[in-house]
Amino acid sequence: MVDRIKITLKDFSGNFENCENITKKEFIEYPDRKQYDNFVLRNKTELDRHDLSISQAKKTGIVTIEGSIRKWNYNNATLLDLTQTSFERALRNIAKELNISFEELRQGDFTQCEIGLNINVSIQAIDVLPMVVNYAHLKRYADRMDEGTLYFIGSEKNAKLYAKSKEIAGKSSIIKQGKRREAFKIMQDKGNDFLRIEFTLKYQKSFNHHKMKHIQNLGDLADNYSDLYRFFAREVSRFILFNKLSYQEEYLTPKERHIIYGLENFGYETFLEDYQAEFVERASKPDTKKSAKSDVYKSVITVLKKYASPDDYNFKTFKNDIKETLFRKSKDEKVDFAELLGILEGNKKLSLPNK
Structure with a gap:
C-alpha cells in the first residue's frame, strides 16, 4: 500500500556505517562547498536492487530518507504490495541499518507519500489507460500513455496509472527480462494483467484534506494503515472511464x-x-x-x-477488478471489506465480487 515516501528525521542519533557514501568528487576536493552528506542504503537482493537515498544536512544535522520502501523491502521488479506487517518490518530494518531505535524512526515526519495497489485487470493494462478520462478534475497528462503510463497532476496530490507488467519486465535484470516478458504475455493472452494505481499525497495538509488528519508522523502511518485502504477506495471511485457507448x-x-x-x-x-x-x-x-x-x-x-457498452471494458468491469483486489487484500489486513465496498460504491447497496 505505501510505496515511495520522503522521511525526515530532525534529531538523528544514529550513523551511516551500513550505508554507502556517494559524495561527489567535487565535494571531496572542496568540502566547504558541501551542504549535505549523501549516502545510499542498499537492500540485500543480488538482482533488481533498489536503494534508498539518504542525506544529512551539514548545518542542521537533519536526515532525509527517500525512495520506494516497497521496492527496497522486496526488489525493483516486484508485484508484491506492502501490507501493514511488511511495512512495519521494513521500517524496523531501516532503523536497524541506521543504528537508531524503531521509536526514533516512528517519530519521523514524512511527505511525498505514495499510496498504491496493483490491480489485477481483465484486459491488458495498457488498454485501460485511454479510457480513464478524468480523476478529481485534475490535469490529465497522456503524453506517456503509449509507453504505458497516465498521470493526473494537482497542487496537493497526483495520481498515476501504469502497466505494471511492462514496468517489471523493463526494470528486471537482463537475465530475467526475456522470461518475464514471455510469462506476462501468456497471462495477458488469457485476459489477466496488472494495472498499478498510485496516489501521491504531497504534504501533511494533503492528509488533512482526505480524512487522515490524525496521521502526523511515520508511526501514525504504520498504526493507521487501514485508513490508507479507505482512502484508496474513495479515490479510485473518482476515476471516470469513457470507452464505447451502447444505446438505441x-x-x-x-x-x-x-x-x-x-x-x-x-x-x-x-x-x-x-x-x-x-x-x-x-x-x-x-x-x-x-x-x-x-x-x-x-x-x-x-x-x-x-450507456457504457456491456460488451466492452467499462465503469462496472473496472470497479469489479478493484473490488476483487480489495477483497483479497482485506484477508491479509485488519480492514473491513464490506466497509471498503461501501466506500467504493458511494455507500450504495453492497455486492460481493464474483470471485
Missing part, C-alpha cells in the same frame, strides 16, 4: 442525444469543456455559474455510466 437512438432524450453526439464526435475533454462553457455563459450569477458547471459534469457522467 429512438429511446434517447434530446439531452442524452446531444451529450452522446458530443462525446462520440469531439471526445470527453473537448466536449465537456465546450458544454460547460455554454451553460456557464447563460448563468447570471457567480453561484449559478458554479452550479451550472457542476450540473453539466454530472449529466455527462450519468450518460457515460448509463
